Amino acid sequence: MSNTALLQIKDVHVEVEGKEVVKGVTLDIGKGEVHALMGKNGSGKSSLSNAIMGHPSYAITSGDVLLDGKSILEMAPDERSIAGLFLAFQYPQAVPGVTVANFLRSALLARRGDEKLMRTFRKELYAAMDALEVDHEFAGRYLNDGFSGGEKKRIEILQLSLLQPKLALLDETDSGLDIDALKTVSEGINRYSSDENGILLVTHYQRILDYVKPTKVHVMIAGKIVKSGGPEIALELEKSGYETFQSTPVTVGA
Amino acid sequence: MSNIKIDKTILKQVTALPKVADNADSPDWMTSIQAGARERYQSQELPDRTLHLWRYTDPSLFLYSDGADAQQNGASSKTVSTTASTIEPGVSPAYDTAKEQLAAGELAVVALDDADGALDIQLTPAAKDAGLVALPLCEAGAKYQKIIERHLSKAVGAEFGKFEALNATLWENGIFIYAPDNTVIAEPIHLLRRGSASSRWTFPRTLIVAGENSRLTVVDEYYSANDTVSDNSNAVVEVFGLTGSEVEYVVLQRNNAHTISHFTERTTLADNAKTTLVAASFGGKTHKANLGTIMQGRHTNSLQYGLVFGSDKQSFDHHTEHINRGAHGYSNLDFKIVLKDKSHSAYTGLIRVDENIANCEAYQSNRNLLLNRGAKAESIPELEILCDEVICTHGATVGPIDEMQVFYFLSRGIPRNEAVKMIVRGHVEPTLKLLPESMQPRVRGYVDERLETL
Numbered sequence: 001m002s003n004t005a006l007l008q009i010k011d012v013h014v015e016v017e018g019k020e021v022v023k024g025v026t027l028d029i030g031k032g033e034v035h036a037l038m039g040k041n042g043s044g045k046s047s048l049s050n051a052i053m054g055h056p057s058y059a060i061t062s063g064d065v066l067l068d069g070k071s072i073l074e075m076a077p078d079e080r081s082i083a084g085l086f087l088a089f090q091y092p093q094a095v096p097g098v099t100v101a102n103f104l105r106s107a108l109l110a111r112r113g114d115e116k117l118m119r120t121f122r123k124e125l126y127a128a129m130d131a132l133e134v135d136h137e138f139a140g141r142y143l144n145d146g147f148s149g150g151e152k153k154r155i156e157i158l159q160l161s162l163l164q165p166k167l168a169l170l171d172e173t174d175s176g177l178d179i180d181a182l183k184t185v186s187e188g189i190n191r192y193s194s195d196e197n198g199i200l201l202v203t204h205y206q207r208i209l210d211y212v213k214p215t216k217v218h219v220m221i222a223g224k225i226v227k228s229g230g231p232e233i234a235l236e237l238e239k240s241g242y243e244t245f246q247s248t249p250v251t252v253g254a
Numbered sequence: 255m256s257n258i259k260i261d262k263t264i265l266k267q268v269t270a271l272p273k274v275a276d277n278a279d280s281p282d283w284m285t286s287i288q289a290g291a292r293e294r295y296q297s298q299e300l301p302d303r304t305l306h307l308w309r310y311t312d313p314s315l316f317l318y319s320d321g322a323d324a325q326q327n328g329a330s331s332k333t334v335s336t337t338a339s340t341i342e343p344g345v346s347p348a349y350d351t352a353k354e355q356l357a358a359g360e361l362a363v364v365a366l367d368d369a370d371g372a373l374d375i376q377l378t379p380a381a382k383d384a385g386l387v388a389l390p391l392c393e394a395g396a397k398y399q400k401i402i403e404r405h406l407s408k409a410v411g412a413e414f415g416k417f418e419a420l421n422a423t424l425w426e427n428g429i430f431i432y433a434p435d436n437t438v439i440a441e442p443i444h445l446l447r448r449g450s451a452s453s454r455w456t457f458p459r460t461l462i463v464a465g466e467n468s469r470l471t472v473v474d475e476y477y478s479a480n481d482t483v484s485d486n487s488n489a490v491v492e493v494f495g496l497t498g499s500e501v502e503y504v505v506l507q508r509n510n511a512h513t514i515s516h517f518t519e520r521t522t523l524a525d526n527a528k529t530t531l532v533a534a535s536f537g538g539k540t541h542k543a544n545l546g547t548i549m550q551g552r553h554t555n556s557l558q559y560g561l562v563f564g565s566d567k568q569s570f571d572h573h574t575e576h577i578n579r580g581a582h583g584y585s586n587l588d589f590k591i592v593l594k595d596k597s598h599s600a601y602t603g604l605i606r607v608d609e610n611i612a613n614c615e616a617y618q619s620n621r622n623l624l625l626n627r628g629a630k631a632e633s634i635p636e637l638e639i640l641c642d643e644v645i646c647t648h649g650a651t652v653g654p655i656d657e658m659q660v661f662y663f664l665s666r667g668i669p670r671n672e673a674v675k676m677i678v679r680g681h682v683e684p685t686l687k688l689l690p691e692s693m694q695p696r697v698r699g700y701v702d703e704r705l706e707t708l
């Protein structure tokens with residue numbers, strides 16, 4: 001409840017292609033908290049996540065987003081990343097010719113700022129890969145180029161575990177994963193999760209919430225959060241679907 | 255823009271054309287081919303600029319000229335040596351490196367074709383023992399008359415075009431590479447073609463014959479004598495892959511910013527022959543290249559790769575051809591072009607499959623990355639498929655760097671400038687990987703040099 005929450009989303013409106021798709025979302029994520037953001041396809045979850053990360057197609061037209069009490073809206077996406085924000089993409093980009101290792105190396109170097117601190121990189125990378133059951137061969141593969149849906153999601157979580165951001169937005173990291181992969185990836189998320197960081201877990205299935213326990217659950221419909229509460233909301237959703245929330249007036253709990 | 259004026263100075267230049275290059279060791283039959291080519295050159299009109307291959311580059315740029323300090327052209331009395339080099343260490347770093355690599359056994363042959371000096375060809379003892387032949391073309395004319403007569407000017411002869419006829423007339427310092435049947439040479443053969451410091455035109459020529467089931471890799475590198483001359487060149491390369499052979503041919507063009515170059519290459523494949531072509535173009539003011547594989551035999555395999563990086567006001571004009579004349583041929587082409595500043599590139603890629611050719615596959619892709627607004631690229635695929643049993647795809651893209659890719663990098667904290675560099679390097683990396691390993695760092699360096707000033 002304190003205003004020093006790690007991430008504060010304050011009445012955020014997002015426009016894409018001239019259309020308002022997020023219509024006033026307010027949400028605080030404190031240290032050690034895992035918030036689940038649930039909603040049907042097209043409700044605006046990815047638009048919100050992308051806009052927070054600074055995606056050029058998603059404009060925040062009003063409201064504010066604060067990380068550690070500081071507004072990030074004037075910051076370029078790379079500055080937001082260095083400040084501690086991370087987005088695991090729903091549809092990660094393929095970048096032919098750039099290896100997973102090279103990409104991650106550059107991302108870490110941008111934080112450490114010193115080649116000398118990169119000496120242990122291979123070791124760190126392989127350890128993180130082992131934990132996520134990712135074959136070392138992937139280090140030399142071109143980023144997401146020809147990867148299966150599940151492989152892409154694992155690589156996103158691999159990045160999370162190496163970059164150790166303060167706040168992670170995980171956009172449908174569970175989709176496209178079979179049950180074994182879901183377990184491995186969830187364990188990866190749980191290993192990352194600590195009292196020092198926060199997670200916004202975006203999903204439209206409650207499935208992943210069996211493995212990654214949320215402290216709070218929010219339901220998003222048509223660009224608005226229509227209900228917030230404890231984990232029981234996810235179960236309720238599971239049982240009766242999103243329709244029951246449709247008519248519920250907006251009740252925002254922070 | 256259709257017809258260019260031919261002014262009197264150009265006509266004068268034509269009359270000033272020397273008889274033929276005076277290649278001291280040439281046998282008479284070779285000299286008579288050259289004399290025939292001279293007639294061809296003089297009787298052919300300048301290509302019409304409405305003709306498709308000439309839409310992008312002014313043909314008059316390539317006319318023979320005997321500019322002020324170029325009297326020695328074609329009349330030079332070249333010393334042809336196969337032992338000593340005339341270039342002092344430090345003058346040509348590429349040559350120094352190549353010689354070190356030769357000494358270390360990393361290269362099979364180093365040939366320096368120095369427009370102002372000797373043609374110096376050195377083979378490792380191992381390559382010699384394996385039977386590899388690397389000789390000045392005119393000198394080889396006597397000893398390998400049969401093979402040379404059968405192949406020289408057969409893929410790119412005087413009738414090919416006006417400027418190919420010019421090369422056939424005036425070639426000098428020609429190089430003949432011949433791998434007899436079953437000869438396998440693992441290390442690359444490195445040919446260095448250094449332009450003339452006196453700003454005259456040079457006419458390099460290369461004939462490569464890969465015997466049955468032989469294997470070889472040839473790197474053919476063209477570069478300027480220094481940064482200030484206009485050491486223009488008109489080069490012709492003919493590659494013959496006989497039955498079951500495998501040839502990789504790499505052409506690296508890194509002339510200085512004042513140089514005009516015209517380059518024509520044809521590879522002809524017999525049954526079961528394979529070839530990989532990598533064309534890397536970095537240099538020059540104007541560079542026009544015509545690269546092609548004629549898949550004459552059955553079950554041939556031809557891969558063509560291009561890597562072009564333009565900057566400043568450079569102009570590139572690349573044409574590729576895959577001509578499929580045998581059943582079960584497989585061809586794939588991937589031409590990557592990166593342009594910055596006000597550079598310009600035109601790419602035309604022809605796939606032709608003759609009538610009644612069974613089961614062939616032909617793929618073609620050309621991607622152009624424009625790093626700023628001033629850069630321009632055109633891409634024109636040309637398909638002439640005269641038969642049904644063909645799987646053929648082609649794709650071309652021209653555009654700036656994908657902002658979605660850039661955003662992915664930014665979201666990981668990688669600054670924009672670094673992201674762009676990484677994406678461009680990534681764009682060309684798969685092609686760089688096809689170069690002989692010992693060459694890769696150097697060519698990567700040429701890419702990085704151009705990225706430094708983004």
Ligand SMILES: Nc1ncnc2c1ncn2[C@@H]1O[C@H](COP(=O)(O)OP(=O)(O)O)[C@@H](O)[C@H]1O
Nearest residue numbers: 016017021040041042043044045046047048057
């Ligand atoms: N890049 C885009 N261009 C145009 N419309 C978009 C774009 N991204 C999202 N939208 C639209 O915004 C709305 C919300 O989409 P999105 O945020 O992806 O929802 P969710 O992630 O909840 O499935 C949808 O109507 C979708 O069509």
Ligand SMILES: [Mg+2]
Nearest residue numbers: 045046090172
């Ligand atoms: Mg989404």
